[in-house]
Amino acid sequence: MAMRVIGTAGHVDHGKSTLVATLTGTHPDRLKEEQEREMTIDLGFAWLTLPDGEEVGIVDVPGHRDFIENMLAGVGGIDLALFVVAADEGVMPQTREHLAILDILKIPAGVVALTKIDLAPDAEWxxxxxMDVRETLAGSVLDGAPVVRVSARSGAGITELKQTLAASLAGQPRRLNRGKARLPVDRVFSVAGFGTVVTGTLLDGDLKVGDEVEILPPGIRGRVRGLQSHKQKENQAQPGSRTAVNLSGVDTQQVRRGLVVCKPGFYRATQRFDAQFDLRKESSIALKHDTQVKLFIGAEEVVARVRVMGVEEIAPGESGWLQIETSEPVVVARGDRYLLRRPSPSETLGGGMVVEAHPERRYKRFSASVLERFAVLAQGNPQEILLQTSSAAGMVTGTQLIKLANLPAEEGKAALAGLVGEGALALLEPQRGAEEGLVMAQAAWQALSENMAIILERYHQSFPLRAGMLREELKSRLGLEAREYNAALQSWAAEDRLRETNRLVGLSSHKICFTPAQQSQVNTLLKKFADAPTSPPGVKECVDEVGEEIYNALTGQGLLLAVSKEVVFRKEDFDRMLEMIREEWGNGTTFTMAQARDRLQTSRKYAVALLEYLDEQKITVREGDARRITNLV
Known part of the structure; x- marks a missing residue:
């Protein structure tokens, strides 16, 4: 499961780093200058286990206005803002600017920590x-966020703050995995013996050890040598996680903050993109056409110019459309949030959402058709609408999904085909096609598959001699309907994750292994079968000899074949008797039970059980008191 990320925000010297150190036991200020000045200059990182057991990463950002641009490199990928206001000072200039940044980036959740309460004169203060904090937050993304009073020095309120962080995160959906791995680099360093390491928040997709990656915009190719999350080695990093990636084939000098590590083929750099834009009402200027700005997106900072579309200028507090042209290539994707700042004097102007990452050309500024297209794109393209709908719908047919998404049929079918083709939607009934077959969001399918594997792994640990769990029991445990379950079983079997034998389902990786003592019992029993192949020990005698678990393991492995509740043969003896019957009566003539008994040199009990089993398998068919071979295999 992906580790989510909390980011601090707030005015300088309001106690963000000290609070992080108290919460986590790790002081995020890693630079000597930071420790000497007692001021965060660059991004700091720590990790925390919340009361509900969830592990989260924490990005601590600078609060001083001189380092606001370093702050922007780390705040973009967070799931929750820990908004810090000191009780002895209250709301200050950078408090408001950091809040504006969180608002522009649409950070999904937040908790306010009212710090340094031990320095407040009294409770009334x-x-x-x-009250002032709540009024400041009104109308922003943090409107109504819980406020927790704490002291990092005394520890007062720290337990409550952890509980509040856990509760706020619990109500937030996890990031979707669209399968397009992308990690904006916010830190680069070298480790002796390992080489280049980059860190960042994995915004989408997953990275695995051994994956080939591309570093954009320069297009450098490398490979994932190792991964860490929460300072633990991992084989795979999930979207949303703070991740350290050890890269092979890449020199440290080739990478810098702002570049993007991604899977090859999914992204390409651009120097122009279309965007929706909101100008802060506090802005000192209107945004005019051809204004030079600083663009912040992901962990990147680059100089850009804006083409204001549809109007002469965007006034403070108003929204509009921009074509943003960058001085250097950047990597953006539709739906990304970005921020614009005025270079001099420094000021956060506003920001918005990318609606088209790769426009075909420079558009005419006042074209009605272009403005209409922007409006449609801002609402989401059909693929994104379909994927969002799928995340809530679970397992449904493609046609049902299109209807649930309220998309026109042709647009919906094209979007469905695209999502299935790129793997964002799992198609569980490929024989029926994408429209009639069951589909499921890839992230949800992987979660269901992981749940299945956990259930069966625990079962195998409890019952190592069983081939698997009863088919219906697993269905009940997964909470699936019959069609959903059958489709899931077929898909897992096709992926070689699951094997079904005699109504038992088990992991393909599970192997039945006997202990030396158990193997000795098995050998003794099988010798009895070898001594009397056509009249061997019965089911009860087998169970008495080796126990029910070992007997079931032998039938599960196919060494023994029970043809009735009482009669069981070694599989090789059964096959030999079947071949004798085929040789004798394979020309289509009929035969009686007595004839079969005599030919096999066995007793009536064994002959009756064997022939009735062949009837059930449709290998023989009754014709009065005789039988005829129909389909020997």
Missing amino acids: LDLIE
Whole structure:
């Protein structure tokens, strides 16, 4: 499961780093200058286990206005903002600017930590500061966020803060995995004996050890040598996780903050993209056409010019459309949030969402058709609408999904085909096709598959001599309907994750292994079968000899074949008797039970059980008191 990320925000010297150190036991200030000045200059990182057991990463950002642009490199990929306001000072200039940045980037959740409460003169003062904070947050993404009073020095309120962080994250959906791995680099360093390491928040897709990656915009190719998350080695990193990637084939000097590590073929750099834009009402200027700005997107900072579309200028507090042209190539994707700042004097202007990452050309600024297209793109393209709908719908047919998404049929079919083709939707009934077959969001399918594997792995640990769990029991445990379950079983079998034998389902990796003592019992029993191949020990005698678990393991492995509740043969003896019957009566003539008994040199009990089993398998068919071979195999 992906580790989610909390980011701090707030005015300088309001206690962000000290609070992080108290929460995690790790001080995020890693630079000597930071420790000497007691001021965060660059991004710091720590990790925390919340009361509900969830592990989260924490990005600590600078609060000083001189380092606001370093702050922007780390705040873009967070799932929750820990918004810090000191009780002795209250709301300050960078408090408001950081809040504006969180609002522009649409950070999905937040918790306010009212710090340094031990420095407040009295409870009445704290009430006034909290009221001012709530008024400041009104109308922003943090409107209504819980406020927790804490002291990092004394530890007061720390337990409550952890509980509040856990509760706020629990109500937030996890990032979708669209299978397009992308990690904006916010830190680069070298480790002796390992080479280049980059860190960042994995925004989409997953990375595995051994994966080939591309570093954009320069297009450098490398390979994932190792992964770490929460300072633990991992074989695979999930979307949303703070991730350190050890790269082979890449020199440290070739990588810098702002570049993007991604899977080859999914992304390409651009120097022009279309975007929706909101200008802060606090902005000191209107945004005019051809204004030079600083663009912040992912962990990248680059100089750009804006083409204002449809109007002469965008006034403070108003929204509009932009074509943004960058001085250097950048990597963006539709739906990314970005931010624009004025270079001089420094000021956060506003930001918005990328609606088209690779426009075909420079558009005419006042074209009605272009403006209409922007409006449609801002609402989401059919593939994204379909994928979002699928995440909530679970396992449904492609046609049902299109209807649930309220998409026109032709657009929906094209989007469905695209998502299935690129693997964002799992098609569980390929024989029926994407429209009639069951489909499921890839992230949900992987979660269901992982749940299946966990259930069966625990079962195998408890019952190592069983081939697997009863088919219906697994269905019940997974909570699936019959068609859904059958489709899932077929898909898992096709992926070689699951094997079904005699109504038992088990992991393909599971192997039945006897202990030396058990193997000795098995050998003794099988010798009895070898001594009397056509009249061997019965089911009860077998169970008495080796126990039910070992007997079931032998039938599960196919060494023994039970042809009735009482009669069981070694599989090789059964096959030999079947071949004798085929040789004798394979020309289509009929034969009686007595004839079969005599030919096999066995007793009536064994002959009756064997022939009735052949009837059930449709290898023989009854014709009065005789039988005829129909389909010997």
